[in-house]
Amino acid sequence: MTAPASGAELLTEPVDVCLVTPKATRLEEALDRVPAPAVRDAVLVPLLNGLEHMALLRQPLLRQRYPDARVVAGAIRLVASRTGPGAVRHEGSLAAVQLAPGAEALAAALADAGLDVAVRPDETGLLWDKLAFLAPVALLTTTLDAPLGAVRKQLGDDLRALVEEVAAVARAEGADADAAATLAFMATVPAVMTSSLQRDTAAGHETELEAIGGAVLRAADRHGVDVPVTTRVVEHLRARLA
Numbered sequence: 001m002t003a004p005a006s007g008a009e010l011l012t013e014p015v016d017v018c019l020v021t022p023k024a025t026r027l028e029e030a031l032d033r034v035p036a037p038a039v040r041d042a043v044l045v046p047l048l049n050g051l052e053h054m055a056l057l058r059q060p061l062l063r064q065r066y067p068d069a070r071v072v073a074g075a076i077r078l079v080a081s082r083t084g085p086g087a088v089r090h091e092g093s094l095a096a097v098q099l100a101p102g103a104e105a106l107a108a109a110l111a112d113a114g115l116d117v118a119v120r121p122d123e124t125g126l127l128w129d130k131l132a133f134l135a136p137v138a139l140l141t142t143t144l145d146a147p148l149g150a151v152r153k154q155l156g157d158d159l160r161a162l163v164e165e166v167a168a169v170a171r172a173e174g175a176d177a178d179a180a181a182t183l184a185f186m187a188t189v190p191a192v193m194t195s196s197l198q199r200d201t202a203a204g205h206e207t208e209l210e211a212i213g214g215a216v217l218r219a220a221d222r223h224g225v226d227v228p229v230t231t232r233v234v235e236h237l238r239a240r241l242a
């Protein structure tokens with residue numbers, strides 16, 4: 001599919017909705033490209049992996065910069081990578097977006113464009129639902145540098161432990177996480193599925209290990225949840241990627 005799109009280094013036109021989609025490590029500098037007069041009372045919808053970006057987007061400094069804007073949580077499930085300037089490869093057919101209340105107009109526009117869209121009331125549940133699936137998949141596909149099918153075969157025990165540990169942290173945060181349901185869903189995902197953390201690591205790019213694995217460890221620590229397998233896997237990756 002080819003679609004015309006215009007790009008600019010700085011947002012100059014006023015917008016109703018601003019999708020915030022840099023990597024977590026680039027969030028603050030990316031926002032410098034979004035001046036307040038263009039944002040006005042727009043809805044800012046981050047689609048980043050992880051959850052700590054929500055606190056960053058709501059910190060007093062950014063509230064002062066965008067006093068009338070609303071930050072509405074979102075999460076996206078798809079497998080996509082850039083193959084060249086202006087070229088994006090979308091693998092498989094998965095393209096699902098969940099949005100918190102406040103982004104209904106965006107939800108309708110994305111649904112019209114053919115995406116699978118849901119608006120759900122619980123921001124915490126929305127963010128942890130994604131992370132409860134993503135963190136185990138991302139951490140172990142990166143550990144093995146192989147797709148999910150190989151992880152299921154070679155690191156099945158670690159996969160189960162990670163899913164259970166991350167679900168326990170999610171519940172401590174107030175999300176309604178069900179490890180058995182996540183594992184059952186994971187078993188249905190095509191064996192060829194890779195993760196963005198794995199692809200970034202393999203390409204030697206800056207990674208979102210902290211936004212994904214680090215965020216789970218910090219949340220576990222806040223609530224005193226024991227996560228030995230997640231800790232081992234994240235520490236191993238931290239050492240490898242340092």
Ligand SMILES: NC(=O)C1=CN([C@@H]2O[C@H](COP(=O)(O)OP(=O)(O)OC[C@H]3O[C@@H](n4cnc5c(N)ncnc54)[C@H](OP(=O)(O)O)[C@@H]3O)[C@@H](O)[C@H]2O)C=CC1
Nearest residue numbers: 021022023024026029030033047048049076078079080196
């Ligand atoms: N790829 C995937 O399959 C999935 C990704 N995600 C999440 O979505 C988010 C984005 O990932 P992805 O699209 O893969 O990342 P990419 O690296 O492909 O794209 C990031 C975008 O952010 C822009 N950007 C980076 N730094 C700056 C900056 N300083 N100022 C302005 N713009 C900047 C890049 O601009 P430029 O084009 O100029 O480099 C690029 O358009 C991440 O949090 C990721 O985890 C979630 C689900 C799946």
Ligand SMILES: CC(C)(CO)C(=O)C(=O)O
Nearest residue numbers: 076077078134194195196
């Ligand atoms: C969950 C998954 C693997 C696909 O949406 C993802 O978010 C990622 O690769 O970052």
